[in-house]
Amino acid sequence: MNLDKEEILNFETHAHEWWNDRGPYKILHKLNPLRLKFITDRITLDGITVLDIGCGGGLLAEEMAKKGASVTGIDASKKTISVAKKHAQESKLKIDYQCITLNEYIEKTRKKFDCVICYELIEHVPDPQKLLEDINIISKNNSTLFLSTINRNIQSFIFAKILAEYFLKIIPKGTHKYEKFVKPSELSETLEGLSYNIEEITGMIFNPLIFDFELSSFTNINYFLYAKKNKK
Numbered sequence: 001m002n003l004d005k006e007e008i009l010n011f012e013t014h015a016h017e018w019w020n021d022r023g024p025y026k027i028l029h030k031l032n033p034l035r036l037k038f039i040t041d042r043i044t045l046d047g048i049t050v051l052d053i054g055c056g057g058g059l060l061a062e063e064m065a066k067k068g069a070s071v072t073g074i075d076a077s078k079k080t081i082s083v084a085k086k087h088a089q090e091s092k093l094k095i096d097y098q099c100i101t102l103n104e105y106i107e108k109t110r111k112k113f114d115c116v117i118c119y120e121l122i123e124h125v126p127d128p129q130k131l132l133e134d135i136n137i138i139s140k141n142n143s144t145l146f147l148s149t150i151n152r153n154i155q156s157f158i159f160a161k162i163l164a165e166y167f168l169k170i171i172p173k174g175t176h177k178y179e180k181f182v183k184p185s186e187l188s189e190t191l192e193g194l195s196y197n198i199e200e201i202t203g204m205i206f207n208p209l210i211f212d213f214e215l216s217s218f219t220n221i222n223y224f225l226y227a228k229k230n231k232k
C-alpha cells in the first residue's frame with residue numbers, strides 16, 4: 001500500500017481545521033485561487049470528470065465543482081473526508097468523496113478520468129513512482145494531469161522546511177520531510193516514461209510587493225507541473 005501511516009495520523013490531527021483560513025492550512029487557503037487559476041487557464045473544467053487525489057478537506061475540489069466539473073475526491077484520512085463531505089453538503093455541492101488510497105480505488109473501479117489533480121500529495125507518499133504509475137492507470141488517453149509539490153535542494157530545505165515550519169510557522173511542524181521532496185527532473189523522467197508529455201513546469205513564489213503568491217520561472221522551491229497523457 002502506497003501509504004505512510006505516520007503522515008495520515010499527522011493530517012488526522014488537524015482535520016477539523018481544514019476550513020479555518022487562519023488555521024494550520026492557511027497557506028493552502030491563500031494559495032487556492034492561484035492553484036485553481038493554474039488549472040482553469042489551461043483547461044475547461046465544465047463538463048469533465050476530475051479525480052482530486054489527496055483532496056484534503058476539499059478546498060480545491062469545491063472550486064472545481066463550482067466550475068462545472070464532476071469531481072471525485074479521494075483521501076486516506078477518514079476524519080479529513082468527513083470534514084470534506086460535511087462542507088460540500090453545507091455548500092450544496094455534489095462531490096463524490098471517498099476515504100481510500102489510489103491503489104485501492106483502482107482495484108474497485110474501472111472508471112478513468114479526463115483530468116487528475118495531485119496537489120501537495122506526492123511528497124507525502126512512500127513511493128512517488130508508484131503514485132505516478134497509478135495516476136497513469138486511472139487517466140483516460142488525452143487526459144490532463146496537474147501536480148504541485150516542493151523541489152529538493154538547499155533553498156527548498158531552508159524556505160519550505162526550516163523557515164515555513166519553525167520560524168514563520170505558516171505550516172505545522174513536521175508537515176514535510178526533506179528527503180521526500182521531488183525534483184522536477186525526477187517527475188518528468190517518470191511521466192515521460194509513462195508516455196506523458198510535459199507541457200509546463202512553473203514555479204510559485206511569494207511576491208512581497210503584492211503580498212501574494214504568483215507564478216514564476218523560479219522552480220527551486222514550490223512548483224506546478226502540467227502534463228498531457230498521450231494516446232498509446
Ligand SMILES: C[S@@+](CC[C@H](N)C(=O)[O-])C[C@H]1O[C@@H](n2cnc3c(N)ncnc32)[C@H](O)[C@@H]1O
Nearest residue numbers: 002003011054055056075076077101119120124
Ligand atoms: C498537504 S494535504 C493536500 C490537500 C489538497 N490536495 C490540497 O492541496 O489542498 C495532503 C493530503 O493527502 C492525504 N494523503 C496523504 N497520503 C495519502 C495517500 N497515500 N493516499 C491518499 N491521501 C493521502 C492527506 O490525508 C492530506 O489530506
